[in-house]
Amino acid sequence: MVKVNENYGKLPGSYLFSEVARRIAAYTAAHPEANIIKLSIGDVTRPLAPAVIEAMHQAVEEMGTFEGFHGYGPEQGYPFLREAIAQFDYRERGVDIKPEEIFVSDGAKSDCGNIGDIFGVDNKVAVCDPVYPVYVDTNAMAGRAGEYQEETGRWSNLIYMPCVEENGFAPVPPKERADIIYLCFPNNPTGSMATREQLQQWVDYANANGSVILYDSAYEAFITGPDIPHSIFEIEGARTCAIEFRSFSKTAGFTGNRCAYTVVPMELERSGVKLNAMWNRRQTTKFNGVPYVVQRGAAAIYTPQGRQQIMESISYYQRNAQVIREGLTQAGLECFGGVNAPYIWLKTPDRMGSWDFFDLVLDRANVAITPGVGFGPSGEGYVRLTAFGDAQATCQAVERIRKML
């Protein structure tokens, strides 16, 4: 008899965004006239940049000819894309990353989940609280999380690092030994950023303890502050302790185009094994590369036109973030994030519970947001708003929330 992976049975039932969608659907059914503005899911809304569209058309054209057809490509990505990433996302910022340290993939969500394949089950994992649920769920599936405790909303074997107002939503290294540490900056969901000094503390901790930092910088393009690190590899010593995840999803609106990459430095070794070689083996065995057409589209964002065009979209979303942040702050609410990040982390008024405030805003302002507690117990009393919507709708949503208060 086949034995199923019993860890799946431990996962709590409903996924945050399914529950959000369910409540919106129920509300809409009861109030068909309501015009709901969604500032909930972090999906982009602006079309792909003209340079990307042009490159994709050209690649589609090639795929229809004998001479231009591309079959299986390198699992790690085409050299033209790996080299552009190394050049423009790293070397131009003074960080030396080689193309062979870059693994192009179909998404940071896939990579954040699949990276667990190269680690043993018997590792102690540390996550932020609140946190992007994929880090937690994939470790639970792999058997690293222990048991889910309904009463606390936490897993018995994970180390939770509360990210709260008191620490500026940036965790400090735990006293307990952590082997694998997930960090995400600019942070989802709190929109917080870590300083160079804070990241240095983490890198020093990881090197001292033989830990590995899994650094998710999917929102890197939203950083505006001149002193804020864009990459963990700007920090001295990171090449011996960190793996970085990046994505074209938020940088270039690729959520429906699926392209991301993971950087595993050559110096990163544990038990005498290069993690770059392990990830390479994982990817060549269980993955077969990203569509040629998509990789051509991704490479186009590094052309002068492409860069300018994606910066326009990012600025557009940044203005939305500003509108939300300033509008709600002026209305007397306490807002965090939204400066170097597309997320605004809003404290509910009067210590209201996240879901209660969600229901209230849905009902009174017809605006959908995301309850903070869905990202972990320390998110209780907060909600997340995203800046990825239409500018006019975003202004309107802020106006409606102001009016309801």
Next chain:
Amino acid sequence: MVKVNENYGKLPGSYLFSEVARRIAAYTAAHPEANIIKLSIGDVTRPLAPAVIEAMHQAVEEMGTFEGFHGYGPEQGYPFLREAIAQFDYRERGVDIKPEEIFVSDGAKSDCGNIGDIFGVDNKVAVCDPVYPVYVDTNAMAGRAGEYQEETGRWSNLIYMPCVEENGFAPVPPKERADIIYLCFPNNPTGSMATREQLQQWVDYANANGSVILYDSAYEAFITGPDIPHSIFEIEGARTCAIEFRSFSKTAGFTGNRCAYTVVPMELERSGVKLNAMWNRRQTTKFNGVPYVVQRGAAAIYTPQGRQQIMESISYYQRNAQVIREGLTQAGLECFGGVNAPYIWLKTPDRMGSWDFFDLVLDRANVAITPGVGFGPSGEGYVRLTAFGDAQATCQAVERIRKML
């Protein structure tokens, strides 16, 4: 200190196709004038069908507009594609598969590897010998294969089912209890096919033992015989014991376009858990769907024009298979496969070793083939030739091999 997944260290070093590539490169370096024809790797060579190209252009165009832009899609694939698959690949052939049983993905290689996530480590896995290396390597990585034994070329904890001339290269259920059984028909590498009766034996075995059959039918489009099952779900009882992998790679030349799908029937349960729900959870947590543009391209093969166009390419490759099979048979060599499959499984003359024959054919005919032993010990004394090349080059390769004998 992080503990790496120690199973990776057990994997034998060089991957079959890397070694083939290395030998070709070494030969080419020593003989720069040689015009090598490759009948080795199973990659397609003909361009995407015009209907696919048109659909992809249109989808790219949409992605460049506000109205037509698609962000995150359903992780399981868009309804338009899942419905077309259910209709044309199944219902039209009299097999009732529902759209919600179909999970669109970026490749059968990914799915064949990732499916292991939903099973426990403590399962006994049975594979054919010779076999597509991904089944073995992914189970070795997950800790199900035991130890690799250099002297036999086998893993200590896998059940190997020899596929040899005596059993028509189709295995029978093993005496030992197998929990997870990988079957691939039309077979890679032997090009063999299983009859309805043979598959019924497997389904009965799996239902009686609570096993799960992982049925890879990536080469289904090459079946011509009217009585040969295209899907495991044509077999009575398969809905309670089988998962099927399909791919657009060989059906529609999508090797560089990355689209495939996996079918998990609703009735398939083990330990009271629906595997469809488990796979859905796995995919929604660790995967984020296939690019919209690619899914539109895939859906186009189900239009009348699309179907006709992809059939033309398949016929082209089928003629290559016939040319190889007949040409080498006439030359006195013993050939298997190549009728309902794009692979020809050639017995080496005079019981020559696979790699010796590979070197000989490379040197004397300047043709690259794949040594059978690379797929497992029972492949020794065989080589695999693929029908995915250019027709003229394929004829020339056959001619050259005939002359060298």
